[in-house]
Each structure stands twice: as structure tokens, then as C-alpha cells.
Amino acid sequence: MSVSxxxxxxxxxxxxxxGVGPRSASRMALxxxxxxxxxxxxxxxxxxxxxxxxxxxxxxxNLTETQPCPICQxxxxxxxxxxxxxSPGDILTIEQSGLFKGRYHCLxxxxxxxxxxxxxxxxxxELVQRIHNEKPVECLIALASTVExxxxxHQIVASxxxxxxxxxxxxxxxxxxxxxxxxxSTLSQALTSRTEIKF
Amino acid sequence: MSVSxxxxxxxxxxxxxxGVGPRSASRMALxxxxxxxxxxxxxxxxxxxxxxxxxxxxxxxNLTETQPCPICQxxxxxxxxxxxxxSPGDILTIEQSGLFKGRYHCLxxxxxxxxxxxxxxxxxxELVQRIHNEKPVECLIALASTVExxxxxHQIVASxxxxxxxxxxxxxxxxxxxxxxxxxSTLSQALTSRTEIKF
Numbered sequence: 475m476s477v478s479x480x481x482x483x484x485x486x487x488x489x490x491x492x493g494v495g496p497r498s499a500s501r502m503a504l505x506x507x508x509x510x511x512x513x514x515x516x517x518x519x520x521x522x523x524x525x526x527x528x529x530x531x532x533x534x535x536n537l538t539e540t541q542p543c544p545i546c547q548x549x550x551x552x553x554x555x556x557x558x559x560x561s562p563g564d565i566l567t568i569e570q571s572g573l574f575k576g577r578y579h580c581l582x583x584x585x586x587x588x589x590x591x592x593x594x595x596x597x598x599x600e601l602v603q604r605i606h607n608e609k610p611v612e613c614l615i616a617l618a619s620t621v622e623x624x625x626x627x628h629q630i631v632a633s634x635x636x637x638x639x640x641x642x643x644x645x646x647x648x649x650x651x652x653x654x655x656x657x658x659s660t661l662s663q664a665l666t667s668r669t670e671i672k673f
Numbered sequence: 674m675s676v677s678x679x680x681x682x683x684x685x686x687x688x689x690x691x692g693v694g695p696r697s698a699s700r701m702a703l704x705x706x707x708x709x710x711x712x713x714x715x716x717x718x719x720x721x722x723x724x725x726x727x728x729x730x731x732x733x734x735n736l737t738e739t740q741p742c743p744i745c746q747x748x749x750x751x752x753x754x755x756x757x758x759x760s761p762g763d764i765l766t767i768e769q770s771g772l773f774k775g776r777y778h779c780l781x782x783x784x785x786x787x788x789x790x791x792x793x794x795x796x797x798x799e800l801v802q803r804i805h806n807e808k809p810v811e812c813l814i815a816l817a818s819t820v821e822x823x824x825x826x827h828q829i830v831a832s833x834x835x836x837x838x839x840x841x842x843x844x845x846x847x848x849x850x851x852x853x854x855x856x857x858s859t860l861s862q863a864l865t866s867r868t869e870i871k872f
Contacts, residue, residue, distance in 0.1 A: 477764060480723050480738045487719035490712035491690075492704045493697065504762045505691045506720070507727055507736055513689035514724045520686035521717035524679050524702070525710050537706055539679045563703045565676060 481507070533604075535580040535597065537562040545578060552576045554611040558601060558630065560584050560623070564616065576614070579604060584622035585629060593629060602633045612639045619645060680706070732803075734779040734796065736761040744777060751775045753810040757800060757829065759783050759822070763815060775813070778803060783821035784828060792828060801832045811838045818844060 481503060488499040506514035530536070531543035538544065545551060545565075555576025559565055565578050581596045593599065605613060615630060617623040631640055646664035647656055656664075680702060687698040705713035729735070730742035737743065744750060744764075754775025758764055759782055767773050780795045792798065804812060814829060816822040830839055845863035846855055855863075 477735060477743055477761075477768065478727060478737050480719075480727055481736060484719045484723040487712070487716040490705070490709055490716055491701045493700075498692065500762065500765070501692075502690045503723070504736075504760065506689070506724065508760070510689055511724050513686070514720055517686040517689055518717045518720035518724070520679075520683045521705070521713055521720070524683040525705065525713045525717070528677060528679055528706055536676060537680060537703075538677050544676055561703065561707070562676075563699065566699070569676065 530580075534578045535562075535582065535600075536565050536578060550575075553608065555614065556605065556608070556610040556612070557614045557616050559616050560596075560618065560626070568616065574614075576610075576612075581626070584617060584620075585626045586622045593633075596626070598629065598633060601630065605634050605638055606636065609636060610638055612641055614641045614643070616643050729779075733777045734761075734781065734799075735764050735777060749774075752807065754813065755804065755807070755809040755811070756813045756815050758815050759795075759817065759825070767815065773813075775809075775811075780825070783816060783819075784825045785821045792832075795825070797828065797832060800829065804833050804837055805835065808835060809837055811840055813840045813842070815842050 484503045485496070485499040488494055488502050489496070494502070506517075527539045528537050529539070529541070531538045531541065531546055533542045533546040536543045536545065540547070552575050555574075557568065557574060557576055557578050558581065559568070559578060560581045560583055562580055565580060568574050568578075579601050581598070581601065583591050583596050585591060585593065585596060613630075613634070615627050617626055627642065634640070644667065645660065646667060647653070647660065653661070683702045684695070684698040687693055687701050688695070693701070705716075726738045727736050728738070728740070730737045730740065730745055732741045732745040735742045735744065739746070751774050754773075756767065756773060756775055756777050757780065758767070758777060759780045761779055764777050764779060767777075778800050780797070780800065782790050782795050784790055784792065784795060812829075812833070814826050816825055826841065833839070843866065844859065845866060846852070846859065852860070
């Protein structure tokens with residue numbers, strides 16, 4: 475017997491969140507109702523506001539509530555350096571490093587024919603057009619080192635022409651990684667691209 | 674650099690959910706914004722509705738949007754049997770078994786002096802008053818088998834007087850549990866309360 479239909483509907487609605495199954499949803503709903511109504515209402519308000527006002531930047535496709543986004547508006551950033559990523563989350567991660575001062579272009583995912591994601595779906599032609607127009611000196615491709623990421627990288631390199639130098643993120647041993655936990659492909663890459671020690 | 678202040682605020686708001694840290698919150702926010710705006714807005718609506726309309730039942734303290742709750746209203750349920758639980762989630766769990774046809778009384782937690790939860794905070798006197806008024810034949814105490822649960826059980830037993838028979842859930846080996854994973858206290862309890870096999 476369902477004691478509260480509204481509670482059941484809230485539990486179902488919470489399952490739209492990634493990684494939330496029936497038990498977590500139930501725990502979350504009861505927690506908000508019993509212990510944290512104020513922050514629950516605040517969450518509802520923030521969800522409405524964010525989903526209503528956050529759009530994709532018309533230049534780089536990053537998520538933003540201003541057009542263009544703060545990064546594209548920022549005149550102090552180097553326009554000759556363009557970084558290609560596959561999701562807005564990657565922009566946040568790269569920004570956290572604080573080492574990249576160029577601009578971004580965000581694809582809508584990676585090429586994946588099995589999931590129906592072709593060049594058109596991920597917005598490849600917009601990227602090619604932008605590179606053609608802006609002619610950046612360097613285009614840094616910062617995509618995942620997976621089959622889909624490699625395929626997308628190849629497609630980008632094949633699609634752009636002109637003077638732009640295309641680079642990628644270095645591959646090698648992760649900082650803090652122990653050698654016996656590294657797979658052979660990564661180790662091969664790290665050996666091939668070994669760098670000179672300088673202090 | 675924060676690209677979208679609204680996105681940052683949504684991520685912070687999502688952390689009111691139990692078990693959601695900074696990384697999960699970020700993943701949830703990006704998932705909703707990029708893949709599931711419609712269900713995100715539905716979640717916002719459900720949160721507002723539930724937090725606005727769901728209250729505690731004036732009789733049993735269960736969560737409900739009607740007064741009294743559907744279980745207290747249900748005349749087909751046995752008024753001579755009262756089950757005491759410590760949270761509305763426990764009512765849902767017991768209802769799922771489909772084996773209990775009495776009514777409930779929901780305390781606001783378990784006695785825990787360290788957390789400042791005394792008899793007043795968990796609503797013990799309302800339970801004692803209700804038992805005094807309704808004089809159920811049986812009062813089933815379905816509280817956790819923890820130190821706090823045992824202390825609360827003792828306090829309830831000491832507080833009620835009259836003809837009501839007080840019972841508790843059986844303790845023993847969980848269904849599907851293997852013997853070498855059972856702790857000694859549970860096994861001792863299961864041995865002491867061993868039951869005759871009947872087919």
C-alpha cells in the first residue's frame with residue numbers, strides 16, 4: 475500500500491539523477507522531508523533556475539547563462555590557442571588546473587556510430603568552420619584516450635586544413651601512479667615520449 | 674574561473690542529498706543540463722510539491738499529504754494491533770512485506786543522549802498517551818537492534834501500563850544468511866529462540 479502518492483512520485487522523480495536507484499531515491503526523499511526541508515526547497519529552486527537559464531554558448535558550446543560565455547568574452551585569453559573538448563565538464567577540469575589560457579570549443583560528445591553519434595551529431599562542422607574562420611595558431615585536442623576519443627581526434631585532424639598546428643595532451647604515467655599498476659600501452663607511450671630531466 | 678555561477682550554485686544545492694559529494698553533484702548537474710532537462714524540471718516540481726504538501730500524520734506521525742494518513746483512515750486495519758517504528762521509511766518497509774494489518778506509530782528517531790535526543794524529542798509521551806487512550810491488545814515494537822533501539826524499547830516498556838501485551842520482532846539468522854557470516858550475539862539469540870520445524 476502506498477501511504478503517500480506524492481512521496482512515491484518524488485522518489486520516482488529523483489531517479490532521473492545518475493547513479494540513483496530505488497533505495498537511494500527513497501533515502502533521499504525521506505532525508506529531505508524529515509531533516510532538511512529548507513535545503514530541499516532551495517534545491518528545487520536552483521534546479522528550475524539552472525535548467526531555465528543555462529544554455530550552450532553560441533561560440534564554444536560550453537554551458538553558460540550569458541551569451542557568449544565568460545571565457546569567450548574574456549579578452550585577456552589567448553585567441554590563438556583553441557582547446558577542443560567533448561563535454562562542458564572537461565572545461566571545468568582544465569580550468570581547475572589553471573594552466574590553460576586559451577579558448578575552448580566543446581563538441582557534443584565523441585564519435586560513436588553504435589550510439590548513433592556521427593560527425594553531425596557531435597557538431598564537427600561547427601568546429602571546422604570556427605577553425606577556418608579564427609585560424610588559431612594551435613588547436614589542442616583534449617579528448618578521452620579511448621577508441622571513440624581517438625576516432626574523433628583522427629576525424630578532426632582529417633577535417634581541418636590551413637596553418638593551424640594540431641596538438642594533443644601528453645600520454646604517460648599518471649602523477650602518483652605506480653609502475654606496476656600501469657598498463658602496457660600507457661607504459662609504451664611513456665617510454666616513447668620520455669622527456670629529459672631538468673631542474 | 675567559474676564559467677557559470679548558476680551551475681556552481683546548482684552543484685552546491687545538490688549536495689543537500691545524502692551521499693552526494695562534490696564530484697557526484699557535478700556529474701548530476703551536468704547530466705541534467707546536457708541530457709535530461711525535462712526530467713530535471715519535473716524533479717524540481719515534485720520537490721516543491723512534496724515539501725509543501727507532505728506533513729506528519731496527526732495520529733501516527735507518518736509522512737502523508739492527507740490528515741489523517743491513509744493507514745489511520747483505513748477502517749479495515751486492525752485497531753487492536755499497534756506497531757511502533759522510528760522513521761516513516763520503516764513503515765514503507767513493513768508495508769512491503771504485506772504481513773502487518775494493524776496500525777502504526779512513528780517516533781521521531783531513537784533515544785540518543787549524545788545527539789540530544791531524549792524522550793521529549795522523539796515524541797515518547799505522545800505514544801504513551803495514544804496507548805493509554807486506544808488500549809491496543811498488542812504493541813509490536815519494531816525498532817533497530819542497536820544500543821539506541823534497545824534503550825528506546827526499554828523506555829517504552831517502562832512507560833506503558835495497562836493490559837497491552839508488548840512484543841518485538843524476532844531476532845535470528847537473516848533469510849539467505851550463511852552461518853559463518855553471522856555474529857556471535859545473533860547466533861546466541863537464534864539458538865535461544867530456536868523454533869520447531871513444521872511442514
